[in-house]
Amino acid sequence: xxxxxxxxxxxxxxxxxxxxxxxxxxxxxxxxxxxxxxxxxxxxxxxxxxxxxxxxxxxxxxxxxxxxxxxxxxxxxxxxxxxxxxxxxxxxxxxxxxxxxxxxxxxxxxxxxxxxxxxxxxxxxxxxxxxxxxxxxxxxxxxxxxxxxxxxxxxxxxxxxxxxxxxxxxxxxxxxxxxxxxxxxxxxxxxxxxxxxxxxxxxxxxxxxxxxxxxxxxxxxxxxxxxxxxxxxxxxxxxxxxxxxxxxxxx
DNA sequence: GTTCTAGAAC
DNA sequence: GTTCTAGAAC
Numbered sequence: 001x002x003x004x005x006x007x008x009x010x011x012x013x014x015x016x017x018x019x020x021x022x023x024x025x026x027x028x029x030x031x032x033x034x035x036x037x038x039x040x041x042x043x044x045x046x047x048x049x050x051x052x053x054x055x056x057x058x059x060x061x062x063x064x065x066x067x068x069x070x071x072x073x074x075x076x077x078x079x080x081x082x083x084x085x086x087x088x089x090x091x092x093x094x095x096x097x098x099x100x101x102x103x104x105x106x107x108x109x110x111x112x113x114x115x116x117x118x119x120x121x122x123x124x125x126x127x128x129x130x131x132x133x134x135x136x137x138x139x140x141x142x143x144x145x146x147x148x149x150x151x152x153x154x155x156x157x158x159x160x161x162x163x164x165x166x167x168x169x170x171x172x173x174x175x176x177x178x179x180x181x182x183x184x185x186x187x188x189x190x191x192x193x194x195x196x197x198x199x200x201x202x203x204x205x206x207x208x209x210x211x212x213x214x215x216x217x218x219x220x221x222x223x224x225x226x227x228x229x230x231x232x233x234x235x236x237x238x239x240x241x242x243x244x245x246x247x248x249x250x251x
Numbered sequence: 252g253t254t255c256t257a258g259a260a261c
Numbered sequence: 262g263t264t265c266t267a268g269a270a271c
Binding site for chain 2: 045132
Binding site: 008153154155212213214 | 264265266267271
């Protein structure tokens with residue numbers, strides 16, 4: 001029997017989202033954590049030292065019966081950020097907050113790891129890709145070092161810049177939903193791709209320009225080492241880290 | 252999303 | 262000659 005299911009867009013995240021008992025059926029090299037509503041997984045090709053994805057599980061809510069299609073939200077709602085925002089209706093805020101709560105836990109875990117491995121913590125940011133190439137809504141939780149062997153193309157770089165429009169910061173999405181700003185939602189998607197394609201390579205932290213990716217990657221490595229040196233010195237002299245790079249949600 | 256590779260850039 | 266990008270295939 002040739003059940004040649006189309007590979008594109010890639011379905012792997014959706015397959016994870018539908019798994020009934022994640023702990024038993026998804027290997028620990030992939031699955032990080034889960035609740036009845038959401039799960040966190042390792043990005044298969046991390047674009048930074050720390051890079052995780054948060055996905056809503058399906059059916060939603062979990063007691064719904066997949067076969068009898070009793071999910072309150074149809075599967076199509078979870079295709080992408082766009083479909084989620086356009087078709088998610090009143091459930092958008094609840095679903096998003098379940099994702100956000102897990103993202104905060106993952107963020108906490110990352111900070112612990114950072115401290116264990118490097119002796120200091122640095123920025124972690126969160127958001128969605130406006131035009132994802134993998135099916136099923138997913139929130140990126142990623143450290144801002146971008147030191148990874150899988151981070152190697154201009155598209156990689158521009159798709160994670162928080163200031164271009166292709167990467168949609170979590171705060172923007174939260175704002176749109178909370179304010180009921182349907183017009184911003186409608187407008188956003190259209191601009192994203194063109195901006196992405198036309199953008200030259202430059203470091204989003206210091207704005208320095210680069211002719212190619214290897215140059216940018218060397219810059220990122222140097223920048224990280226400088227930040228690390230500064231942070232370690234700070235910790236040594238004051239007993240704690242006082243770094244503006246570290247986001248301020250710690251109590 | 253990645254891989255592969257032709258040919259542009261150096 | 263080698264490095265690097267970018268488009269097609271998957």
